[in-house]
Amino acid sequence: MRVLFLVQGEGRGHLTQALSLAQILQTAGHDVIGALVGITDERGVPAFFSEKFTAPITPIFSPGLVYNAGTNELEPFKTTVQAIRYAKPFWRSLKQVRDVIGQQRPDVVVNFYEMLGGLTYALLRPTVPMVCIAHQYFAFHPNFQRPKKQWFYRQAFKINTRLTCFGAEELLALSFDKQADEPSQRLRVVPPLLRQEITDLKPVDGDFLLAYVTQPGLKTELLKAHQQHPTLQMDAFHSGVNVPDQVIDDTLTYHAIDGKRFLDFMSRCKAIVTTAGFESVCEAAYLGKPALMIPQPNHFEQACNAIDGQRAGVGVAADRFDLEQLLAYLPHHDLQVSDRFRSWYAQGYFLFLAALNRAAMAKSKPSGGFFWTRMRHILR
Template sequence: MRVLFIIQGEGRGHLTQALSLHQMLKQAGHDVIGAIVGVTAERDVPTFFSSAFTAPVTPIFSPGLVYNAKTNALEPFKTTLKAIRTIRPFWRSLKQVRAMIETHQPDVVVNFYEMLGGMTYALLRPSVPMVCIAHQYMAFHTNFQCPKGQWFYRQAFKINTRLTCFGANELLALSFDKQPDEPNQRVRVVPPLLRQEVTELKPTEGHSLLAYVTQPGLKTELLKAHEQHPEIPMDGFHSGATLPDQKVDDTLTFHAIDGKRFLEFMAHCKAIVTTAGFESVCEAAYLGKPALMIPQANHYEQACNAIDGQRAGVGTASSRFDLDKLIDYLPKHDVAVSEQFRAWHAQGYFMFMAALNRTQMPASGPSGGFFWTRMRHLLR
């Protein structure tokens, strides 16, 4: 089977999931012929991905999220304005995506939560079947818990998520644990995608806390937490660090973002402190490391992840860098959660291969007016 990827380039989660599936497909004897990665003028394809992905990588413009540099809060209004201002280049991007699909004629397109994929299939209707993979598709699951009292953010999140998956044969919703499928929503619940670099690690019980901060504003919170608990050893990976190791004092060291080193540190830490991104929390759960999940301000998706992570028992959530909350939680953490998570993850290979094989069966789903049919159901 010849497979083409379309990947959201924001953050590291979707990119690492694509690397994991790439490894899985190669093991099964399939051919990943390339990857289209959504980028902006400020955000190119990360080196960790381009150096590890063995097929050709094509960066194509896609509107990105806008964060406040000081507060680290997601700014929905500025994000929307940016998207509106870039409609013309975005339309050119959609035509470029369709041209690549029709030229290379893969057997299936796998879309990792990139709007380029959903909107290309909605408006230009390529002839190749598409499967979409992301934790965000759990938003269409009846058991998925969301923050209360945030109706606007909830609707914006669901609309954005729907825009990534128009025309898809199936939505593979990555989940911390096993949940029933939602056939009416085309949702199949599947295990997280973790790279072999994670599953091959041999974790040990450490004494240091490991922090991963993707936005500059979180560095300030990390430093405040360190001032309150200078006795706790901490290692912090963040985008502002320029050297592999930048020692602040005897118990705090910053590190430049490095995927391989980060995983090595995670395997030997006591717990992790991170934003509520799905991928890092799953890696920690597999390695048996409890997580303090801190959703970024106004980031509804991460707020949902934090609630879901608490439900699944992989860690505890906080609105700020609150080490006291993590310290109180650690004695209560159930170590059996990691064993259950590993057992669930082990089912993934067969479930992903089955999903891709189903795309080669005769089509029986809705077509034609599917785009507008789903639009009418967005706010249900």
């Protein structure tokens, strides 16, 4: 089976999922023939992906999300304005995706939440079957957890997610735990896709808390929490540090962002404080590390992840750096959650191969009115 990837280049999650699936396919004897990766003028293909992905990579323009430079808050209005501004180059990108699919002639296209994929299939209608993979598709499941009083962000998230998957044979929703499939939504629930660096680690019980700080406001909250618990050992990775280790005092040390070192610290910590990105929370769950999940402001998807992660027992959701909440939770954390998570993860190899084989056997026949029919359904 010849498989072509289409990957959203925003952040690390979808890219690491693509690396993980490529390894599964290659182990099973299939051929990953390339990847189209969405980029912007400010963001190219990350080195960690280009260095590890063994097939040809084609960067392709795709408008990204807009965050506030000072607060790191997601700005939906500016994101929409930017997308409209880049309408012409975006249309050229759709035609480029169609042309690459036509030239490469894969048996199946796998789309990791890239909007170019859904809109190409809606408007230009390639005949190669497409399968879409992302945690975001769990939003179409009746058990999906969502915060209250965020109607605007919920609608924007729902529309954006639909735009990525028009014409797909199946939607594979990555989930913290096993859930029933939803055939009416073309939805199958599957385990997370984790990078091999995580599954190779041998976790041990530690006595320190680990924090991953990306928002300027969280650094202030971290210092306040440290002053309230001065005897509690904490290590924090954040982008404001320019040296490998910056010792603040006997129990607090800052570290420069370093993916490999962070994984080593995570395998040895007692618990982790992080944003509510699906990938990072799953990595902590695999290693048996309870998480305090703090969604980025205005980031509806992360708010949902935090609630869903709490439902699944991998940690506790919070709206700020609240060590009191985490410390109160830790004695009640179910130590069997990690075992169940690992068991669920182990089923992924067969579930992903079965889904792609089903798609490769199918013939994609999107109708001319498919796009607008789905849009009417979304906006009801």
